Amino acid sequence: MLLALIVVATLAAAAGAWALLAERRATRLEALLDAERRAAADKLSSVEHARDALKDTFAALSADALATNNQRFLELARQKLGELHTAAAVDLDVRHKAITDLVQPLKESLGRVDSRLQDVDRERATSHARLAEQLRSLSAAQAALQLETGRLARALRSPNVRGQWGELQLRRVLEAAGMLEGNHFELKESVTADEGRLTPDVLVKLPGGKHVVVDAKVPLSAFLDAGECDDDAARETKLRDHARQLKDHIVRLSGKTYWAHFQPAPDIVVMFVPGEALLSTALQQDTGLLEFSMKRGVMLASPLTLIALLRAITYGWQQEKIAQNAMEISELGRQLYERIAKLAEHFENVGRSLAKSVTAYNGAVGTLESRVLVTARRLKDSGIAPTEELPDVETIDLAPRPLGAPELTGLFDEVVEKA
Template sequence: MAATFLLLGLIVGGAAVYAWARGQIRSERRAADEKLALVQDAQSSWEERMKAATGDALSRSQTSLLELTEAKLAPIKETLQKFESQAKALEERRLHEVSRIGEQLRSVAEGQEKLRTETGSLVTALRAPHVRGRWGEVQLKRVVELAGMVEYCDFRTQQSERDDDGRLLRPDMVVKLPGGKCIVVDSKVPIDAYLDAVNAVNADLKKAHLARHASQVRDHIKKLGQKRYWDQFDSTPDFVVMFVDEGLYRAALDQDGSLFEAGAESGVIVASPATLIGLLRTVAYGWQQETVAESARAVSALGKELYDRLGVFANHFAKVGRGLDTAIGAYNQAVSSFQTRLLVTARKFPEHGVTNDELPDVGQIERKPVELVALPHPDADADAA
């Protein structure tokens, strides 16, 4: 029974404690809610204040930063503006230069087209035999001028001779050598096949044209050797010089290396401009030496003539000396006779009052030899110095 009452008291006490605790919890919750509301209100107020302060500071910072940035970037902005203006000027200049280059390229293209046309005309003209011959003569004359050979003095152009069969032989040039000798030079321009080879686009066709070019050069050598100019011109060595362009001869030699031997066997010396200049300068040097020798011979002849004339003059001078010696002897004899024969008697006239004037004395001329001193030779003075 007592236990029942004890259990019931515990239940009632627990319920009372629960009710009290529940009310206490509600009160504390309510107080906590109020505190939370106050904290939230304060927080909202502080947030608004912080936002306002931060916004003002940020606005001021942004303004200061922009002003500082503008101040710092002002030189860069000015540099960029200058760069932009210079870039525009360069672009305008570039466009102007591109325009000028375009005009120049058009002029070059026109010039190339004109050059191509003139080259074609020149190639066509060079295929004509008389034009080729004239071109070879002009080139030959230019080489001779470079060598210092004066026309109609050391060489002659287009001199004609006839062979035993009456055929007219007319070499392009006959170079006179000292001693009355001469060298015959003939210019050849085998250019037909060479031009075909230059214009050929196929390698095999070009090779065939070059082989034909070498054959043409060999044919010119053979025909020139058959003319035998050395039989028609006096005092000419048994060979003739064939003048040909350097490029033409080299192209032929590349195809046929025996052309030089063929020329030597035919009595033909193939000469390029450089070789001919060397030959002609050698001849010019020979002419200079001949001129010096002629001058020496002329000086020798003049010396001999002067010596002969000095001999004649010395004979005349000796004759004058002998005449003077004879005259002096006759004069002294006359003076002796005058003094011993005439003056002795004439000086007696003053004694008789005829005159008071004294007669002058007349003396004889003494034959005293004069010692001649030879002048020193200039070479002796130079050696002494």
């Protein structure tokens, strides 16, 4: 127990000593820490002063350096800008010239285009004014045409006017086909028959002395009525009436048997309908109308089909004219050949006469040389001085030239042999 107390006391004393020692150490450490804090504060203050000084110095140096650099940069920039400006100016001049050279043709073209556009605009204005005037004239002409059409429609309802109009159209078709009155056709040729006097509109002459009768018929009243109908059913009724009227004309024309009274002629008569619409409409309403007419010896013809028929007849006349010309040329050739043969006979006689003349001439020359000139030379030798010398007379050795044509070969063989 005592020992324990001693130990405790010892430990307590040791602990107190350690505590005192620790307190002293702590005090020293605090003093040292304070000193270090003061030193650190001094150093921090010095560092802050140095930093401020460095900051000021750096700011001053930076400002100087910046000013210097700015100055150098400005000088360099001025230099570079000057060089660039000079180069740019030169390049700009070059580019300006190049662009000018490039744009100049375009400018000239645009100038021409602008000038042309102005001309076109003026022409357009002129054309517009002219067109407006033409439209006004056309409107007036249309109004006049409508008026005249109405008058014509009213006039064509008269049978006499319709007949005259059909005959006029028929004459125009004949002229369009190239036919001449008196040569290729006759108008209003009349004959007397048992049923009375027959007078067809046209008698067309065919090659070989034949004829074909053409008579114009104008079934127009029902057709005009159909054009005035607003109702389709009524219009169809009128068009069927138009086909019946045309069929009635076929029956009446067939009963006249023109071909029997104008011989020689084919057993057919041409019924001319002076309007394509008149015939085509009737054929649409009555599809058997064409066969009906052909069975009765009537051939229906519109202006186009009649022109084709008359053209064929005109071609026949042309071929006959060519054949006649060929016959005339053949006859002229025969006459020419006979005359050439007669002329060859005259040449033969002339050749014989020439050969005889040459023979007589050569005989006379022989007599002159062998008899007359011998005596004359003797007279000269006897001392008679002639005033002129006797000429030398030569014989003719040429014969008449024979004709070289094969047809005339041999005509002068006999003449040459005799010569």
